[in-house]
Amino acid sequence: MKVVVTSTGPDLDSRMDSRLGRAEKYVFVDTNTLETIASDNPAGFASAGAGVQSAKFIVEQGAEAVLTGNCGPNAFSALAAGGVEVYVGSCLTVRDMVEAFLGGKLRRVSGASVESHFGMRGNS
Amino acid sequence: MSSHTHKEAVPYNAPAGRPALRIAFASGKGGTGKTTVATNLALVAAAAGEEVTYLDCDVEVPDGHLFIKPEMMSRREVTAGIPRLDMALCDVCGKCGEFCRYSAITVIGKKVLTFPGLCHHCGGCMLVCPVGAISEKAQPIGSVEEGAGRGVRFVQGLLKVGALAAPPVISAVKEAAADGLVILDAPPGTSCPVIETLRDSDFVVLVTEPTPFGLNDLAIAVEMLRMMSLPFCVLVNRARPGATQVADYCADKSIDIIAEIPDDRRIAESYSRGEMIIETVNGVRVIFEGLFERLCDVAGAARRGTRGRHIEGAP
Ligand code: SF4
Ligand code: SF4
Numbered sequence: 001m002k003v004v005v006t007s008t009g010p011d012l013d014s015r016m017d018s019r020l021g022r023a024e025k026y027v028f029v030d031t032n033t034l035e036t037i038a039s040d041n042p043a044g045f046a047s048a049g050a051g052v053q054s055a056k057f058i059v060e061q062g063a064e065a066v067l068t069g070n071c072g073p074n075a076f077s078a079l080a081a082g083g084v085e086v087y088v089g090s091c092l093t094v095r096d097m098v099e100a101f102l103g104g105k106l107r108r109v110s111g112a113s114v115e116s117h118f119g120m121r122g123n124s
Numbered sequence: 125m126s127s128h129t130h131k132e133a134v135p136y137n138a139p140a141g142r143p144a145l146r147i148a149f150a151s152g153k154g155g156t157g158k159t160t161v162a163t164n165l166a167l168v169a170a171a172a173g174e175e176v177t178y179l180d181c182d183v184e185v186p187d188g189h190l191f192i193k194p195e196m197m198s199r200r201e202v203t204a205g206i207p208r209l210d211m212a213l214c215d216v217c218g219k220c221g222e223f224c225r226y227s228a229i230t231v232i233g234k235k236v237l238t239f240p241g242l243c244h245h246c247g248g249c250m251l252v253c254p255v256g257a258i259s260e261k262a263q264p265i266g267s268v269e270e271g272a273g274r275g276v277r278f279v280q281g282l283l284k285v286g287a288l289a290a291p292p293v294i295s296a297v298k299e300a301a302a303d304g305l306v307i308l309d310a311p312p313g314t315s316c317p318v319i320e321t322l323r324d325s326d327f328v329v330l331v332t333e334p335t336p337f338g339l340n341d342l343a344i345a346v347e348m349l350r351m352m353s354l355p356f357c358v359l360v361n362r363a364r365p366g367a368t369q370v371a372d373y374c375a376d377k378s379i380d381i382i383a384e385i386p387d388d389r390r391i392a393e394s395y396s397r398g399e400m401i402i403e404t405v406n407g408v409r410v411i412f413e414g415l416f417e418r419l420c421d422v423a424g425a426a427r428r429g430t431r432g433r434h435i436e437g438a439p
Binding site for chain 1: 225226227228230232233235237239241242244288
C-alpha cells in the first residue's frame, strides 16, 4: 500500500511535519517494502488554498492514505474526493508514523481535525 | 528630527454640499494605537463642529465601536459571487481549476470541487468554463452596520468568520461615506484590504511606534503609499525621549511627523478600559486639537493641490 507522510525531511528518519498543506516535504512510502520517494510540497508557499493544492498533488501521486498531524476541512474534502484516507497522530519520525499506522495506532479521520488555515499560524 | 514648525493652521470647514474630506488612519502593523488615534480625533473634530463620519474598515476585527460606543440603527448583509456548478453541463475539462489561483475550485480525478471559503469572488472560473457550467451564486460574506455615538456618525464592516475576501465588505462600508469629514480606520498592514481602504482617500496618517519593528513596518507602508501616490504624514504613538529612529527615518525621507503622543502608562490604562483618552488623561486633548488643526491644513491643501480645481471650480 502506498501512503504519504507529511515530513520535514526526505527519508524515514526525518522528523514528521504535523501540518498537511504547509508541510515541508511529502515522503511517499510503500508499506510492504518501506521504499520511499520524497517530494517537495508544491503548495508550501501558496498564499491560500495550500491544503487543497497539496491534496490534489497527493491524489495525483496515487497515495491511498495520508499520515499527518492535522488535516483541515478543505484538504480533507479534496482528499476524500480523490479516495484518499486520512490518518492523524503525532510521532517523532516518518518511520514511527508508518509503524503506528501499520499497528493500527493512528486515528482515521472522518471529518476535518482542525479548522481551516491551521498551518498558517506562526507561519504568516 | 521632525519638523514641528506649526504653519498657520487653516481649519478645514466643509461647506454644505461639498464633497467629503477623507482622512485614513493606517499602520504598517497591528497594535500601534491607530484606532485610539482615529476615534479620539473623530471626537475632537465633532466637538469643533465638524460633521464626522467614522468608517471602521478593519473588517476582520473592527474595534472602533469599543470607544465610540455607537447605537447601531441599521444593518445590511454584504454578499459576493461564488461559483455554482451544473454538473450536467460540465465535462471535467479542468480549465476552471487551472485558472483559480486560490484553489477555490479544484478538479480532482473526475470531480470538480468548490471551496466557498477560499473563493476571492473574481468571477474568472465562470469566464473560462468553455461550456458555461458555472454560474454565480450570492454568498453572504459580511455585513455593514450603521449608527451614531458621541456626535459621530459611525459605520463599520464585519467580515464573516471564515470569509477570506475583505475588500467587498470594505467597499460596502465606504459607500456609506457622506459629506463633511470622513475618518477611515484601515486594517493594519499593506495587503489588499488596506489598499481597498486607502484608495481614493485624500490623506493618510500612518500611525507608528518608535521601535525597530515599528520602523520596519512603517517603511513598508511608506513604500505602499508612495506607490499609490497618496499624500501622507506620520504620527508617532508611545513616543519616548531618545527613541529617535522613526524621526530620523522621516527626516531622511522628508516625511512630516504630524504629532507625537507620549508613552504614558495612564494612556495605556485608560485605553484598555475603552475610554477616550482626550477625556481622561490630562494634556491629551490639546495634542489632538493641534493634530486636528494641522490635519485640516495639510489634508485640505493636499486635496486642493491634487483634485482641488475640480472641486472648487465645478459649475
Ligand atoms: S471549466 Fe467548466 S467544464 Fe471544465 S471542469 Fe470546470 S466547470 Fe467543468
Ligand atoms: S470566482 Fe475566482 S476565486 Fe472564486 S472560484 Fe472562481 S476563479 Fe476561484
